[in-house]
Amino acid sequence: MAGLAICIAACNQEFSKVIPEGDPVDSVNVAFGSPRVLYIIADGARGKSVHEAETPAITALLPNAIYSWESLSDEESAALNGANWADMLTGVQQDKHGVVGNDFSNERLDDFPLLFERIQAAMPNSNVQAYTSAPLFYEQLTTGADDRALLDNDGAVKDAAAAALAAEDITIVTAHFTGIDQAGSQYGYDLSVPQYREAIFGFDQYVGELMETLRARPNYSQENWLVVITSSRGGQYTVPDDENDNTIFSNPEVNTFTIFHSPRYRTRVVSKPFLGIRFQGDFVRFQQQLRGEVTAGDNDLYNLEDEAFTIELKVKKNPGPNNNYQYTYPALINKRERWTWDYVGWTIFLENDFWMFNARGLGNNVGQTRGGTLANATWNSIAVVGVIRDNRRFVRTFTNGQFNNETEITNYGSITNNIPLMIGGQSDNGQADCYIADVRFWKVALPDDVVRQYSCETGIAEDHPYYDFLVGLWPVVGSADNTITDEGPLGSHMTLGGAGITRQYQSDYVCAPSSSDLGALVPRNVDIPAQIVSWLKIPRQESWQLDGRVWLDR
Numbered sequence: 001m002a003g004l005a006i007c008i009a010a011c012n013q014e015f016s017k018v019i020p021e022g023d024p025v026d027s028v029n030v031a032f033g034s035p036r037v038l039y040i041i042a043d044g045a046r047g048k049s050v051h052e053a054e055t056p057a058i059t060a061l062l063p064n065a066i067y068s069w070e071s072l073s074d075e076e077s078a079a080l081n082g083a084n085w086a087d088m089l090t091g092v093q094q095d096k097h098g099v100v101g102n103d104f105s106n107e108r109l110d111d112f113p114l115l116f117e118r119i120q121a122a123m124p125n126s127n128v129q130a131y132t133s134a135p136l137f138y139e140q141l142t143t144g145a146d147d148r149a150l151l152d153n154d155g156a157v158k159d160a161a162a163a164a165l166a167a168e169d170i171t172i173v174t175a176h177f178t179g180i181d182q183a184g185s186q187y188g189y190d191l192s193v194p195q196y197r198e199a200i201f202g203f204d205q206y207v208g209e210l211m212e213t214l215r216a217r218p219n220y221s222q223e224n225w226l227v228v229i230t231s232s233r234g235g236q237y238t239v240p241d242d243e244n245d246n247t248i249f250s251n252p253e254v255n256t257f258t259i260f261h262s263p264r265y266r267t268r269v270v271s272k273p274f275l276g277i278r279f280q281g282d283f284v285r286f287q288q289q290l291r292g293e294v295t296a297g298d299n300d301l302y303n304l305e306d307e308a309f310t311i312e313l314k315v316k317k318n319p320g321p322n323n324n325y326q327y328t329y330p331a332l333i334n335k336r337e338r339w340t341w342d343y344v345g346w347t348i349f350l351e352n353d354f355w356m357f358n359a360r361g362l363g364n365n366v367g368q369t370r371g372g373t374l375a376n377a378t379w380n381s382i383a384v385v386g387v388i389r390d391n392r393r394f395v396r397t398f399t400n401g402q403f404n405n406e407t408e409i410t411n412y413g414s415i416t417n418n419i420p421l422m423i424g425g426q427s428d429n430g431q432a433d434c435y436i437a438d439v440r441f442w443k444v445a446l447p448d449d450v451v452r453q454y455s456c457e458t459g460i461a462e463d464h465p466y467y468d469f470l471v472g473l474w475p476v477v478g479s480a481d482n483t484i485t486d487e488g489p490l491g492s493h494m495t496l497g498g499a500g501i502t503r504q505y506q507s508d509y510v511c512a513p514s515s516s517d518l519g520a521l522v523p524r525n526v527d528i529p530a531q532i533v534s535w536l537k538i539p540r541q542e543s544w545q546l547d548g549r550v551w552l553d554r
Contacts, residue, residue, distance in 0.1 A: 044231065070270070074093065085141050087525040091546040127170045128171055129147040129161075131173075157206075162213045247378065247509070276511045279508060281506065286432060288425075290496065302471075304414075313436060314510060317376060318434055331422075332423070332434070337419050344362060355382055355399070361415040371399050381399065384396070398455065402452070421494075440470065456510045
């Protein structure tokens, strides 16, 4: 105890020597330095073109950066800058900020203030400056900046931003450049276009000069700078067929690049996410009442009696009668004399942008179960599973392996008729324009995890854990003449009829995520304000309703 007391006394004497008297040091600055931001925006810079250019100044930032050449702008305002700028300066999307294209007449920027105003409210002593060569940007999106200016050209914007970076108390400098977009709109948005290439390298030179100015600050090494370099949108360009995956990543107008650079960051590259498995070959196009019917084997196998079952298929929609991807009740696969609910049988059909399962049994009861929303112009996997639990029957629907809904069908009774199983349209209802393939019929309720595991794969191997329960497998792809071969164990082949047969080569992904899901997997315009607010250590408020996320380097 005596020794411990001596030790404590010695420690106190030591601390009294090293802790200075006077005002305490700001703990935020000790831990994080003085957080500051340089925010550089380029209109019309396609991420793919900037990547391929390998510009020296931008490339030099990448070893200490979170970056992506596959980041995304607002898909709904792909061809116009206004809504994208609003996303980048409010942190919310157009359903909140109200800017549509370049139309600010219904803007709600009082409800969803600009980044500059957020910073000023949270940091009253901040110094916020913004410079642009675009009149609309200046008029609508620089409110809250201590100093803001509309300048004649990008060179003047660079000079103004460089001067702002010399201010000792600067918090954030925003420099908005338009030269790349001007070159792209006049000559074309691709690195192969000399004028566009020259504009990208000119922008990179401005970036290099601003970085030199930044690093020349007397206290730069003690400060904590985040440099954001990004494009507000891409630009129109014809994507080669072999590069077109029919997802948002093949839309050059929304292809941007985003770089979050700090000496504190480790390298993190955010690449295009996994889109799924390609499904390739010559597929039958089901339209104009074209349908395939089982003309060999036992059609009774495809009745839905008081037993378990699973029906699976893949569908890829083409634009419908209203030149969109929404439909009114066309059948995809069914076993029914006529589609109408008066007839005993079952039907899987399209409704609006989703799909449904409908059935009527000998118990004279009828009902339906909703499936999920189907992505446009790419392959979706559909599954209906009939489950028996405690002597009660249920139907469960799945889309791309994910559970959708469940309905009890105990009181339907046996769903039995002597009509052949059919793929494609019924003559008494609307006709889809789509491709249908990889149709599977099982006399077992596949467990949820098995549906999830195999739904986005094509074909069924004999080592599948439930292969012994397979009673029909119609790939449809690669079929010839008017025959669709059943590659399952029973040989229940189909014959095509009812309209002319058209086959077209397709090479698209199965179960590709939706545009909204994909957008969450790479940086977006709307993420940038959240990243900046976080960097400046401003507490994010729930009431702000920010749509963006913060990206980390690990």
